[in-house]
Each structure stands twice: as structure tokens, then as C-alpha cells.
Amino acid sequence: MTATLDLDRLRSDTPGCASRIHFNNAGAALMPRPVLDAMTEHLELEAEIGGYEAADARQDRVHDFYAATAELLGCSAHNVAFAPSATDAYARALSSIPFASGDVILTTQDDYISNQIAFLSLRKRFGVEVVHAPNRPEGGVDVHAMAKSMEERRPRLVAVTHVPTNSGLVQPVAEIGRHCRRLDLPYLVDACQSVGQYRVDAGEIGCDFLSATCRKFLRGPRGSGFLFVSDRALGAGYEPLFIDMRGAHWVEFERYAPVETAARFEDWEFSYANVLGAAAAARYARGGRARRSPASCARAGSIHL
Numbered sequence: 001m002t003a004t005l006d007l008d009r010l011r012s013d014t015p016g017c018a019s020r021i022h023f024n025n026a027g028a029a030l031m032p033r034p035v036l037d038a039m040t041e042h043l044e045l046e047a048e049i050g051g052y053e054a055a056d057a058r059q060d061r062v063h064d065f066y067a068a069t070a071e072l073l074g075c076s077a078h079n080v081a082f083a084p085s086a087t088d089a090y091a092r093a094l095s096s097i098p099f100a101s102g103d104v105i106l107t108t109q110d111d112y113i114s115n116q117i118a119f120l121s122l123r124k125r126f127g128v129e130v131v132h133a134p135n136r137p138e139g140g141v142d143v144h145a146m147a148k149s150m151e152e153r154r155p156r157l158v159a160v161t162h163v164p165t166n167s168g169l170v171q172p173v174a175e176i177g178r179h180c181r182r183l184d185l186p187y188l189v190d191a192c193q194s195v196g197q198y199r200v201d202a203g204e205i206g207c208d209f210l211s212a213t214c215r216k217f218l219r220g221p222r223g224s225g226f227l228f229v230s231d232r233a234l235g236a237g238y239e240p241l242f243i244d245m246r247g248a249h250w251v252e253f254e255r256y257a258p259v260e261t262a263a264r265f266e267d268w269e270f271s272y273a274n275v276l277g278a279a280a281a282a283r284y285a286r287g288g289r290a291r292r293s294p295a296s297c298a299r300a301g302s303i304h305l
């Protein structure tokens, strides 16, 4: 990515650069002008014609959020769900795993704090066991030891944070993913600090779920994020615990049918200004590069519900 960066253009596109040096991309980056414009224009349209009408009028740009995010992740638009935050996306993915007492979650020593708290909450409620794979002496998870735990414990879920928040560590998520695919284990990746900073290809990683925010290295607005859901997970029927009328059709009084796409993991209500801001951020991050056709959408292999 760095070889093609035009720093003067990037600076002139970024209103905040005029008055400060801001290094907090790991928190929330300065938004570039196209993101700000997409959002303020939409808020003005909402004020003028109403929120529902504005979302209808901007359907094409709403759809572009899914297309642009899919291009970033090397998947298809139907694998992408909008979420208000990375934690929200992650929790929806976690809630789709039908945990039972004694199930194992296999994770690392360096997983994100809120993820670890969620695992402990699952332990409190369902009696799952949380197993932390050891680190190598030089840091980073010991993939060999982790693969051994996968074979011995057959975890219900493997969960890894790609770039943990504080240390600069980059975990070998694709190497771990190859073991998950070999053993048909559901695999959840927290890519909150890597999307926008590194090339993140969901198919190459071999994950079933991947969560991220748009406000960090993608430079999108606060209140925007997404969840990638593989075709394997969709096909196996994974659905969030609290599925709403966007994620499912109420087909009979006693029955609902989940939708086919990752919209299954969305709620009906969104901040559409944030969706359009996130779409503009994904396009901006791609730097106008030509669209490429979706590579692997993580279809190969299977996982069991």
C-alpha cells in the first residue's frame, strides 16, 4: 500500500491535518473529506425529507457499503453485515455458537480485553471452558501448540485477535486458519486493528467470522463496523441469538426463517449516515483502485452447528 501513497493529497483531503498532528489511528483516525461529506450530506437529506425517505433515496450508496467492504476483504457483498462497533459484531458472532456446558473456546494469551470478558461471561452462564494457547518465548501464539490443543480438545470455537491493541504483535491468523479448516472448527477473528492497516483477506485467513470497526485504520466514522460471515457459517445455519426482522422473516406465527445473507447478523435500525460514511471510507482506503472480482468467499470445507 505504502508505495502508492500520495501524502500531499492525503493531507489536503484531511481537514484535521491543518491544525494538528494526530497519531491516534489505533483509537479513532481523522476522517478524510469524502467520509465527512458523505455523512453530512446524508444528515442534511434526512433533515430535509425524513430518515426513512433519505435511506430509500440513497439505496445505491447503502449497497456500496457492502460492495466496498467486500472488495477490502476479498469476499462477496452477501458475506458482509454492518455493525455499530467491532464489539457488537463480535458479540453477534459469538451469540450464534450454540455453546453447551463443557464446550471449549480456544483462544490466545493476547486476545482483546472485551473478548476475554465475553468468554468469561459465557463460562459463567453456560459452563464453557476457556483455554489459552501458550505463547512462543519470543512472543505471539505458538501455532504448533495451538494446533495440538485443537486436535486434543476439539474446541467449539477458535478465537484470535489479529493485531492485539497494545503491543504491536501480529498473530499468524492464516496459519491458525489452516488448522481450523483441516479440523472443521469454527474460527472467529478480531481484525479491529488490522483492517485498513494490513491486507486482510477473509478467504486466505480461513475464518468463519471476522469483526472490525471502520473508525480506526479505515478512517471511517465512529459508530460503524462490520462482521464478515463465511458461506460455510451461513450455509450451516449460524444465526445470532437475538435475530430481528431484518435478519429473519416471520413466516408463520410459530416460525421464522433466517435470511440467506450476512444481513442475518444485522438489526433493522442503522445510522445510515454512518453506513454511507463507512462506505466512503472503504472506497477511500482502496484509493480508487480497480475492483477485483471476489476470490474465495470461504466456501470450501464445512463446519458443524
Ligand SMILES: Cc1ncc(COP(=O)(O)O)c(C=O)c1O
Binding pocket: 026, 027, 084, 085, 086, 087, 088, 112, 161, 163, 164, 165, 190, 192, 193, 212, 213, 225
Ligand atoms: C483488537 C481490538 N478489538 C476490538 C476492539 C473494540 O472495538 P469497538 O470499540 O469498535 O467495539 C478494539 C478497540 O480498540 C481493539 O483494539
